Amino acid sequence: xxxxxxxxxxxxxxxxxxxxxxxxxxxxxxxxxxxxxxxxxxxxxxxxxxxxxxxxxxxxxxxxxxxxxxxxxxxxxxxxxxxxxxxxxxxxxxxxxxxxxxxxxxxxxxxxxxxxxxxxxxxxxxxxxxxxxxxxxxxxxxxxxxxxxxx
Numbered sequence: 001x002x003x004x005x006x007x008x009x010x011x012x013x014x015x016x017x018x019x020x021x022x023x024x025x026x027x028x029x030x031x032x033x034x035x036x037x038x039x040x041x042x043x044x045x046x047x048x049x050x051x052x053x054x055x056x057x058x059x060x061x062x063x064x065x066x067x068x069x070x071x072x073x074x075x076x077x078x079x080x081x082x083x084x085x086x087x088x089x090x091x092x093x094x095x096x097x098x099x100x101x102x103x104x105x106x107x108x109x110x111x112x113x114x115x116x117x118x119x120x121x122x123x124x125x126x127x128x129x130x131x132x133x134x135x136x137x138x139x140x141x142x143x144x145x146x147x148x149x150x151x
Contacts, residue, residue, distance in 0.1 A: 003142060004139050004142045004143055004146075007135050007138060007139040007142070008081050008082065008084075008090075008091075008139060009081075009082055010135055011081050011091075011094065011132055011135040011136055011139065012077075012078045012079070012080075012081035012082035013078070013082070014078075014128055014131055014132050014135070015074045015075075015077045015078030015081060015094065015132060016074070016075065016078035016079075017128065018070075018074045018078075018101075018125070018128055018129070018132070019070075019071050019072075019074040019075040019078060021121070021124070021125065021128075022067055022070045022071050022074065023067070023071055025067070025121055025125075026063070026064075026067045029119065029121050030063070031119075032108065032112075032119045032121055032122055033063050033066070033067055034059055034063045035108045035111050035112065035122075036066065036104055036105065036108040036122065036125075037062050037063045037065070037066025037067060037104075070101070073097050074097070077090075077093065077094050077097055081094060088140065088143060088144075091136040091137075091139050091140045091143075092136075092140070094132065094136045095133055095136045095137065095140075098129050098130075098132045098133040098136070099133065101125070101129045102126065102129045102130060102133065105122055105125050105126045105129060106126065108122050109122050109123065109126065
């Protein structure tokens with residue numbers, strides 16, 4: 001088995017693992033899922049009770065939507081990477097998804113550190129996202145060196 005195929009399978013398995021872990025995070029670490037997904041909520045700037053309730057509802061919707069979007073994005077990426085034939089476009093798409101995830105994860109870890117907290121699941125996510133990104137880059141470089149876009 002070629003190195004590019006092995007790398008593709010490892011990246012696909014890691015993407016599927018992330019999809020499962022995002023669902024696990026939603027059910028067992030809702031605070032981490034909320035901090036990861038709620039991008040534009042102004043922390044501590046609510047004046048009235050109604051604004052606070054509205055902000056909480058928006059946060060819940062963003063958390064459910066963000067978790068669902070991440071689940072389907074990584075599930076589809078994992079399946080396509082493992083079963084796909086055109087590796088160049090797939091790895092570039094996976095790199096874009098993992099780049100966005102790395103930025104959001106670093107932001108969530110930063111918010112946790114502001115409050116003096118630590119979340120091991122977010123740290124594991126960050127490590128896996130960086131691994132996916134690195135594997136896809138190495139796989140892309142390997143394919144470019146071979147001069148072929150097909151396995």
